[in-house]
Amino acid sequence: MTFLDKLRAAERANASLLCVGLDPDPARFPAGVTRDAQGIYDFCARIVEATADLAIAFKPQIAYFAAHGAEPQLERLMEHMRAVAPKVPVILDAKRGDIGSTAEQYAKEAFVRYRADAVTLSPFMGFDSVQPYLKYEGKGAFLLCRTSNAGGSDLQARHLADVPGQPLVYEHIAHLAQTTWNSNGQLGLVVGATYPNEIERVRALAPDVPLLIPGVGAQGGDAVATVKAGWRGDASHTRAPIIVNSSRAILYASAGADYAEAARQEALRTRELLAQAQRQALA
């Protein structure tokens, strides 16, 4: 089963476009959760259990684990996700990008050590920095395209003078991901929910690749505008899905002992918002 098949199956099984982002910050943990590597595991495990039937994907952000020496806990969490949510693919948010020989090691880390279904990558160093990930058959790789932060415009919204039509950098990345770089259908693109016009443009340029769209929730992106701009699905879910990520708004929905239940309620609310937008788009 390829990453794309897994995504479509999870979209169908959980009736969801919502990706639950796992960005565990011990400083924000509720009382009762220890502010150490074990607490990081415990906190994320409860969130995963509370949202396993609501998500199209989980997205652990590796820095939140590595900064606290919690890589063994991330390994265990990956196992836990496979056990409690076997149908929900896991995107390891690592945003790697390096020369081929080093990329080989990063790819091994993502797909062998952590057994992720997909990874996020920076395309800045070119195709030979992406290729090592594509050797892992059935795995996915999301290229940063038009990121959710304001500074994304510094480079991504610049023109490429030497490409016919002078596209913007992010438009060119979208074109490459749809065409020459996507030899095995493993690529996806990252586009921020904070830029719905750009989501629409990316979707037009890359109609067949899944879009990972962070920025709803804490960053204020509009879930409805996101679906309208990027979702081209139909009832049989055969088209490339969009995967709309929310992290902090779900993780820290409550600072109390009820944090897992509060996370579930926020995930339910966001999933329903996305579903409503889908219904509007079909009407």
Ligand SMILES: O=C(O)c1cc(=O)[nH]c(=O)n1[C@@H]1O[C@H](COP(=O)(O)O)[C@@H](O)[C@H]1O
């Ligand atoms: O690749 C990403 O996931 C990503 C790309 C992007 O353009 N913007 C962005 O916020 N992210 C990640 O998505 C998550 C957003 O978290 P919240 O703002 O808390 O929902 C974080 O893990 C970011 O690292």
